[in-house]
Amino acid sequence: MERHLTLYTLSSLAKVFLNGIYGDPLESGSLLGGEEYSYQIAYTLDGFGKADLSLEVDSPLADAITLRQVGNVPSEFPAYPNRDDNYLRADPGLFPDPLYPMKEPMVEGIPDSFHAVWVTVKPKPGTEPGVYPVRITFSNEEQGIREVSELSLELIGVELPEQELLFTQWFHADCIAAYYNLEIFSEAHWRWIEKFMKAAADNGVNLLLTPIFTPPLDTQVGGERPTTQLVEVEQLPGGWKFGFERLARWIDMAERCGIRQFEISHLFTQWGAAHAPKIVAKVNGEERRIFGWETDACGPEYAAFLRAFLPELVEFLQRYELAGRCWFHVSDEPGESSLETYGKANDLIRECLGDAFPIIDALSEYEFYEKGYVQIPVVATNAIEPFLENKVSPLWAYYCCAQGVDVSNRFMSMPSARNRIIAQQLYKYDIRGFLHWGYNFYYSQFSRGKINPFLTTDAVNAFPSGDSFSVYPGEDQVVESIRLKVFHEALQDLRAFRLAESKLGKEKILAVLESGIEPITFSRYPREEEYILNTRECINVLLRELSKL
Numbered sequence: 135m136e137r138h139l140t141l142y143t144l145s146s147l148a149k150v151f152l153n154g155i156y157g158d159p160l161e162s163g164s165l166l167g168g169e170e171y172s173y174q175i176a177y178t179l180d181g182f183g184k185a186d187l188s189l190e191v192d193s194p195l196a197d198a199i200t201l202r203q204v205g206n207v208p209s210e211f212p213a214y215p216n217r218d219d220n221y222l223r224a225d226p227g228l229f230p231d232p233l234y235p236m237k238e239p240m241v242e243g244i245p246d247s248f249h250a251v252w253v254t255v256k257p258k259p260g261t262e263p264g265v266y267p268v269r270i271t272f273s274n275e276e277q278g279i280r281e282v283s284e285l286s287l288e289l290i291g292v293e294l295p296e297q298e299l300l301f302t303q304w305f306h307a308d309c310i311a312a313y314y315n316l317e318i319f320s321e322a323h324w325r326w327i328e329k330f331m332k333a334a335a336d337n338g339v340n341l342l343l344t345p346i347f348t349p350p351l352d353t354q355v356g357g358e359r360p361t362t363q364l365v366e367v368e369q370l371p372g373g374w375k376f377g378f379e380r381l382a383r384w385i386d387m388a389e390r391c392g393i394r395q396f397e398i399s400h401l402f403t404q405w406g407a408a409h410a411p412k413i414v415a416k417v418n419g420e421e422r423r424i425f426g427w428e429t430d431a432c433g434p435e436y437a438a439f440l441r442a443f444l445p446e447l448v449e450f451l452q453r454y455e456l457a458g459r460c461w462f463h464v465s466d467e468p469g470e471s472s473l474e475t476y477g478k479a480n481d482l483i484r485e486c487l488g489d490a491f492p493i494i495d496a497l498s499e500y501e502f503y504e505k506g507y508v509q510i511p512v513v514a515t516n517a518i519e520p521f522l523e524n525k526v527s528p529l530w531a532y533y534c535c536a537q538g539v540d541v542s543n544r545f546m547s548m549p550s551a552r553n554r555i556i557a558q559q560l561y562k563y564d565i566r567g568f569l570h571w572g573y574n575f576y577y578s579q580f581s582r583g584k585i586n587p588f589l590t591t592d593a594v595n596a597f598p599s600g601d602s603f604s605v606y607p608g609e610d611q612v613v614e615s616i617r618l619k620v621f622h623e624a625l626q627d628l629r630a631f632r633l634a635e636s637k638l639g640k641e642k643i644l645a646v647l648e649s650g651i652e653p654i655t656f657s658r659y660p661r662e663e664e665y666i667l668n669t670r671e672c673i674n675v676l677l678r679e680l681s682k683l
Contacts, residue, residue: 137180142157142177145160145663146623147549147620147666150204151230157174164288165289165290166289166674167289170623171255174251175270176248176249176250177243177249177281179243179244180246181245187272189241191269198258201253205230207231207599208590209226209547212598217539220548220552222547222548230546230616231600232588232606233614233616257289263288263291264288266289267286271283295633300340300395301339301567305330305339305343307362308348311326312576318360319362324383332391333605333612335388335393336392337614337625340394343397344381347364348362350399350403352571352581353404354580357582366379368415368416368417374415378447381450395459396461404465405465405466408475409426412425425439441485448488464493467498470501476502493509495511496532500521500524515533528567530566530568531565532571535596535597547598550620552661554620555660557631558627559654559655561628562644573604575593578590579597587606604621627673
């Protein structure tokens with residue numbers, strides 16, 4: 135008995151829910167050398183009962199094509215009640231997000247529901263420029279099913295330049311150990327750390343949060359996260375001894391993965407710099423916690439410790455030639471009430487570091503920068519206007535769960551165009567670095583307990599799904615997400631914009647990006663998938679024509 139399968143060829147910006155598709159048909163696309171191009175094929179089957187569907191790729195680029203199944207995960211908390219109208223769905227339900235590797239090229243057709251295959255094309259170096267057909271056939275001979283998705287893809291003979299933007303998504307080594315039930319810094323843990331590092335680097339992360347001490351982030355006051363301290367500390371009569379072997383291994387591993395910039399974890403607690411982070415040391419032959427929530431950040435004991443420790447850390451980093459490639463933090467997201475304590479903590483760190491290593495911190499208060507407390511501000515995108523008006527430079531940006539009204543973000547409930555539009559914004563305002571906290575946070579809010587991210591996507595009803603992690607812990611490899619890949623596309627867009635600027639100037643490129651629309655800001659921008667795809671295509675055409683001159 136013959137059955138009918140319907141295919142829809144869609145861009146990477148579409149979202150395919152089980153009961154509906156958000157996205158426009160796609161017939162063609164283009165990419166530069168060294169770039170990834172992704173799109174989707176949605177499918178739905180009629181009749182009764184499911185059917186196995188074999189997938190066959192027919193293209194001169196076949197060896198550069200990867201197929202993955204778009205999976206669905208539950209969200210009990212897709213969005214805050216205080217939101218704008220640029221969300222796809224705000225009701226709890228199943229959302230498309232994980233991209234599952236295929237052990238063999240096959241998917242299941244399920245009647246009366248929509249599913250999708252994620253197609254990634256990454257031509258190998260040396261591939262000749264030109265227009266390439268990509269034909270992917272879905273078939274089941276026994277049930278008379280045979281349908282073909284076709285796309286015309288142009289590889290332009292221009293190489294995408296290296297990424298200039300510094301990009302960090304906070305890397306949580308303890309969450310890897312917790313999910314896989316591994317001893318921290320065991321050989322098995324190190325193997326998984328490297329897999330997560332490589333996945334981050336492959337998707338544009340080039341600045342890595344490095345836990346010299348257990349990061350004092352997203353931790354309940356008085357609580358603590360598992361110890362992931364790279365620096366070994368021993369208290370001796372009248373002094374301290376520090377070991378940097380684990381830190382050296384971390385740096386070597388990251389550089390092997392392609393990451394060359396390092397972000398030293400915060401030296402004071404989050405939201406105000408009131409206390410020291412959790413630090414363990416060997417004391418009289420036994421390891422115990424020596425600093426933590428009970429430690430006054432401005433007290434003499436912790437200050438003396440930092441004055442002993444930081445010069446040795448600086449010496450180690452300089453020996454590794456990391457001056458210019460290493461960034462320090464004081465405290466994450468300090469508020470107006472913590473101006474005094476943050477200022478004192480900042481003064482102490484600067485005293486110990488000198489000028490070789492800059493300090494960056496996420497904040498929303500312009501007063502912190504105005505008073506000179508933050509050397510390089512990393513500003514929330516919904517609070518960035520005063521910094522732009524005052525021409526602060528260099529300027530970094532970030533978003534987290536709180537940026538859910540008007541500005542770009544990557545919640546599962548948002549359209550993917552809202553994720554990718556960040557490229558135009560970062561480009562226009564010459565943002566030098568971007569931070570997002572949730573690469574792989576597999577805990578509930580405040581790290582009260584671990585979660586299974588395939589089942590709990592909102593840190594137990596704390597943050598809109600999609601905020602606290604961008605990758606999933608697979609059985610033998612890291613499972614990427616739609617949100618991760620679309621943000622990586624934004625990073626590729628940014629690289630293309632800057633390449634075009636190097637040939638034509640920024641004014642010309644901004645004219646292309648803002649043609650026929652109001653000037654772009656962080657809170658005002660085109661919402662349509664069509665705008666993203668068309669403007670990138672215009673940039674690619676410009677680069678192709680310039681390459682012929």
